[in-house]
Amino acid sequence: MEHSVTYTDGGVAILRLQGNLNMVSAPAVREAVASLVAEGSSRVVVDLADVPFLDSSGLGALIGGLKSTRQAGGDLRIASAGSKSGSSSSSRTWSGS
Template identity: 40%
Template sequence: MQVTSTVEGSRAVVTASGELDVATAPELRAYLHKIVDEGASTLIVDLSDVGFLDSTTLGVLISVHKRLAEAGGVVELVIPHARLLRIFQITGLDRVFTIHSSLTAAAQ
């Protein structure tokens, strides 16, 4: 897993790549919470280059969503691939997160 980010004011775009699973979830959680601690209230997580994610990763995204929602913030996701999008649809998380098909769409 690799994670990078760009921050503009209170908006952060986090780009993850590789596999997001039980082994990488703690690192991802720490990374996302650090960005929130530093003042981001809008967090866009780009999953375009993620080959696999598991339920532990879903838990990380939900925990960050809850934390930001309590403070009036939002987590949005970029998921261009049907295979990952299906996971969010099956679990009902497509109704929790705003999901964009590209970073360009998320920027609008």
């Protein structure tokens, strides 16, 4: 899985993932969020627009990221969930300051 990071003017890190989020790629996602938190970016959006598949291993990695950002005083949100997988989950976008 490939990923990239950009930052909003407000300092929110946007982590864009590309590929299936499963037991193969989940460790890299955990590491990516941990690196952001270690660098002081505890407000993170994970963009799933280019993630066609997400399983419980991937969900576990997102929940792990959620907990690590919150422990650092921030939060983790997901964006564009289901945009490629065709699932019924609604898209969510970051609305924080």
